[in-house]
Amino acid sequence: MALAQASLNAPDRELERFRFRVALAGVAVVAAFALLLARFFHLQVVQHEYYTTRAEDNRISLVPIVPSRGVIVDRRGTVLARNYSAYTLEITPSKVDDLEATIEGLGRVIDVQPKDRKRFRKLLEESKTFESLPIRTRLSEEEVARFAANRYLFPGVEVKARLFRHYPLGPVASHAIGYISRINKRDLEMIDDNGQTANYKGSEHIGKTGIEQSYEFDLHGEAGYEQVEIDAGGRAIRSLARTPPVQGNNLTLTLDVKLQEIAEKVFGDRRGALVAIEPSTGGILALVSTPTFDPNLFVDGIRSDDWDALNNSPDKPMLNRALNGAYPPGSTFKPFMALAALETGKRTPGQAISDPGYFNFGGHQFRDDKKGGHGSVDMHKSIVHSCDTYYYTLANDMGIDSIARFMATLGFGQETGIDLEGESEGVLPSPEWKKRRFKRPEQQKWFAGETISIGIGQGYNAYTPIQLALATAVVANNGIMFRPHLVKYITDSRTGEKTMIEPEPLRVLPWKQSHVETIKRAMVGVNTHGTGTRAFAGAGYVAAGKTGTAQVFSLKGGDYKASRVKKELRDHALYIAFAPADKPQIALAVLVENGGFGAQSAAPIARMVFDYYLLGKLPKGVAEEDEAEED
Structure with missing residues (x-):
């Protein structure tokens, strides 16, 4: 009799345990949804402005525009250092499917030296994929025409005009005027120490000796910026706004x-x-x-x-004997x-x-x-x-x-x-x-x-x-x-x-x-x-x-x-x-x-x-x- 009664009570206990588990699961689900709703509220309402800014930053990128360097003249107005425009062959990596094949193909149309490839690789490591980078500089008219005829073979490659520094008198007064060259690690440290890091974004050159070095921040100018909308793959879609650069100041020397x-x-x-x-x-x-x-x-x-x-010259032409x-x-x-x-x-x-x-x-x-x-x-x-x-x-x-x-x-x-x-x-x-x-x-x-x-x-x-x-x-x-x-x-x-x-x-x-x-x-x-x-x-x-x-x-x-x-x-x-x-x-x-x-x-x-x-x-x-x- 007792055994039969125990058998009848077993389903009731199982039902109670089942109901308890269901209730516990329901509470867990409700709690989970509550946490999700709270998190959703935190993200969408509390941190709305923050994530909107982040999303906008991901959508828009600032591309620096390098300023034109200031001109140097002597006391009578003779130009000692100036800028001139020349054609460069540039690649936008984000628009190229096979970068190596593209460079090899360009080499069959235009002379691309190993030093050009080495410089391009270095620029590629330091740049964003949607920026165009020069693979060859100072193209001749013949080279420009040759590329134009084969332009359809190279998507993501184009000819652009860039400014280059030029010293019209060549060796004359070179120890006084100095020269510019590519920015290295030590230059970057100097730029950072002087609080000029933002102003040198996109710049590749800096004064190394002479007046070009000692008056660098006067000659460099102020960088401009272009706002570019990019997609999820980092490809540029369109230009949104542009702040033009400010040319560097010009210097007049006491030099005759x-x-x-x-x-x-x-x-x-x-x-x-x-x-x-x-x-x-x-x-x-x-x-x-x-x-x-x-x-x-x-x-x-x-x-x-x-x-x-x-x-290695025994005459040491790089030594400034007047000062050193x-x-x-x-x-x-x-x-x-x-x-x-x-x-x-x-x-x-x-x-x-x-x-x-x-x-x-x-x-x-x-x-x-x-x-x-x-x-x-x-x-x-x-x-x-x-x-x-x-x-x-x-x-x-x-x-x-x-x-x-x-x-x-x-x-x-x-x-x-x-x-x-x-x-x-x-x-x-x-x-x-x-x-x-x-x-x-x-x-x-x-x-x-x-x-x-x-x-x-x-x-x-x-x-x-x-x-x-x-x-x-x-x-x-x-x-x-x-x-x-x-x-x-x-x-x-x-x-x-x-x-x-x-x-x-x-x-x-x-x-x-x-x-x-x-x-x-x-x-x-x-x-x-x-x-x-x-x-x-x-x-x-x-x-x-x-x-x-x-x-x-x-x-x-x-x-x-x-x-x-x-x-x-x-x-x-x-x-x-x-x-x-x-x-x-x-x-x-x-x-x-x-x-x-x-x-x-x-x-x-x-x-x-x-x-x-x-x-x-x-x-x-x-x-x-x-x-x-x-x-």
Whole structure:
């Protein structure tokens, strides 16, 4: 009986459990739907604006439009760097089914070099698929016509016009102007550090050296943008809006490019440098470093063989000797030593020494360049005839500390502040410098005998041509030093407003005018009856100057004869000058590497530069070339 009752109750319990499971499932379903509804409400209502923006961003992409780079001209308006339009062959990867096959097919129609393919691959990695990328640049008219005839075979490929940088004068003033080339990782870091990342989207080039580098953000301009609607596959559908780019600002330089061109030509195939400055403003009139190079080679990526030729040349054409070459100043240092002697009271103009042709110190004989000496020598004669013994004695009397302090005020051993990057400091020797320079204690000690050679511009002395030119300009300008600069004014591309780069006086040296006049008269004497007489014979103006010859290596007491010395070990030739002597308009420093005597190699170059700048007279060889070009 009990067994039968249990059997009857079993279906009831199963039914109850079933109903419980159904109810539990219903609650779960309701809860799930509630969660879905809540999530739906959160997405559609609470975060509606956020996801609408995200969807719009996915639908619309901003394509950067690269601005046109600013133009660079010289002080007379001659174009030194400009832009020109040329045809490029471009591929839009999103519109091409088989990219490799397309590139192979194009190679059968138009010459596509391995370097073109390599550059395209690099651009492809950095770009969006709907952007068109150049596979070949600067197509000829024939190549454009050939592609046009086969255009139907290459969907997603088209010919476009793009702007390219061009330097019309080629190698002329290339170290001053510099060049642009493709942006690398280091450039990207610099752009990011300056908060310019957005402005450089789409840009492929940047200034690498010279004015192109130091005024990069003025020249670059402001990028524009095009709003492009794209589909789910990343393909461009249509253009929605366009914000045009703003062209970069234009630069007008202080450089006189005709003077620059003449200076480069008269150097011929010799290595060297020339810096010409306007003393009253600090404006650079010419900045020469020879040999030079063609900046056009770098614009679209320099070929490996061209780079090897430049980089491995023993003449080092990529070295800016005017700013980075440090050389002993030789006897061009003597006017500054004489001025230091006057200002420190160590000498008077009429105080004379007897020169036997040598100076003995510490058991060592420092020889004069003239055997038998110059006899009785005062300050004027010491500069005019370049008497070494006078300056051996003077250096010993002044001491290294006094010399170093005075020369530092002239800018030696420090950057001049010119508006170009990478300037060298040179070496202004002193006991403190020697302690920093050498590691071993026995090397760090300054010996009194080392001071003697400093007096004639030898020893540890090593200065850049621009430092020599600046110091010369300061003497010409009676102690007022202006910061050397290459840019005269910047023209705003939108408004046309010109922002002048005002002459910036770095310091005013409290020299006695009578002391300055003593040095100037002696430097005039150099060219009228001294070491520079031959170079300036018959000049239609009065120039003040000083010749110099700097040893490249020690002769250890032997006689110097250029014919017995390897060319690369021959003395450097130097010359500093300003003119007209009474109202200087131009001051310069000339260096001819391994050129021998300054009077023979460097002074004639200065004469030809002065003749053109002051009289408009062209050197004979240059004038003949100009006539031939006109014919």
